Amino acid sequence: MRGARIAAAAVVVAAAVLSGCAGGPSLEDRGAITASPGDSRHLSIGSAGFTESELLAQMYAALLGHAGYRTDLLTVGNRELYEPALENGQIDVVPEYAATLADWLNAKTHGPKAAPVASPDLGATMTALRRLAGARGLTVLPAGRAVDQNAFAVSRSYAARHHLRTLSDLGRARLPVRLAAGDECVQRPFCAPGLRSKYGIRITAVDPKGVGTTPAKQAVQNGQDQMVLTTSTDATLAQFGLVLLTDDKKLQNADNVVPLVNRSRAGGPRAAAALNRLNKVLTTAELARLNEQVDSWRRLPADVARNYLVAKGLLPKKAAE
Numbered sequence: 001m002r003g004a005r006i007a008a009a010a011v012v013v014a015a016a017v018l019s020g021c022a023g024g025p026s027l028e029d030r031g032a033i034t035a036s037p038g039d040s041r042h043l044s045i046g047s048a049g050f051t052e053s054e055l056l057a058q059m060y061a062a063l064l065g066h067a068g069y070r071t072d073l074l075t076v077g078n079r080e081l082y083e084p085a086l087e088n089g090q091i092d093v094v095p096e097y098a099a100t101l102a103d104w105l106n107a108k109t110h111g112p113k114a115a116p117v118a119s120p121d122l123g124a125t126m127t128a129l130r131r132l133a134g135a136r137g138l139t140v141l142p143a144g145r146a147v148d149q150n151a152f153a154v155s156r157s158y159a160a161r162h163h164l165r166t167l168s169d170l171g172r173a174r175l176p177v178r179l180a181a182g183d184e185c186v187q188r189p190f191c192a193p194g195l196r197s198k199y200g201i202r203i204t205a206v207d208p209k210g211v212g213t214t215p216a217k218q219a220v221q222n223g224q225d226q227m228v229l230t231t232s233t234d235a236t237l238a239q240f241g242l243v244l245l246t247d248d249k250k251l252q253n254a255d256n257v258v259p260l261v262n263r264s265r266a267g268g269p270r271a272a273a274a275l276n277r278l279n280k281v282l283t284t285a286e287l288a289r290l291n292e293q294v295d296s297w298r299r300l301p302a303d304v305a306r307n308y309l310v311a312k313g314l315l316p317k318k319a320a321e
Helices: 002-009 027-033 052-065 079-087 098-110 122-134 156-162 167-173 192-199 214-221 269-279 284-295 301-312
Strands: 042-047 069-073 094-099 139-140 150-155 176-181 201-210 228-231 242-245 257-262
Touching: 042 052, 042 079, 042 192, 052 069, 052 269, 052 284, 052 301, 079 094, 079 242, 079 257, 098 122, 098 257, 122 139, 122 257, 150 156, 150 214, 156 167, 156 242, 167 192, 167 242, 176 192, 176 214, 192 201, 192 301, 214 228, 214 242, 228 242, 257 269, 284 301
Parallel strands: 042 069, 042 094, 176 201, 176 228
Antiparallel strands: 094 257, 139 257, 150 228, 150 242
């Protein structure tokens, strides 16, 4: 589902970044794939153009800057553009999502009909992802605590009335559920089919209002639908009186936030240490609150990112001023 959100974002890229990105490293550059990890002093951080990606990129830039790097940020609207640019060293660091990226690289390598390699098991997903990324001269740093994956929400009153905290609770309740989601939810294994087979939830219909859109949330708020497909870092659920139900049987794949870097330019231990400081503290709930500050409170991503890093002791106050 995330692919549609990224593809819809605006593409704002310098011409130099776009030139030559389509095919990945040229034959004469393939030696860089097996070269020792590099440590360039000037790193370009890419963003996919939606709020969360911009926030993460801003935090990466601030942490790398504090570690002694010169940094700049580039907004690139979709993975089809920024991943080849990353291979070519025209972008050095990008915030990514483990399961989504693993399956995307797998399809790019083995074809669109290749069996998925991502799963709810983070370790297995990371193993597959690192193998696929490494063959392209990319390094996947350790996964963070924050996860942005498909999630399902119901109204707070509905959850209280039926004593629901988890998707298993909803399955046991045997309530008829009309689900607000995208059209693809009818067939996607991690959506309606999975809710039926793994949880026994009685999905009676999929209301095609999109993933986490305002009309979809309003439909659950007013009782037209009983549940909405959104994401685990959705910043606006409380505004609609909605709460997430825990995916206690792990239907969704492990889409933990991961820094993806060009090995020859940013694959050394110094950059990894700087970025891992964020991975160790940033949680899913905190990432949702940061999204809310940008999307609902209209604060600048750079300010929100710096304030969070200062509050967590990852950046000195004077460095944020």
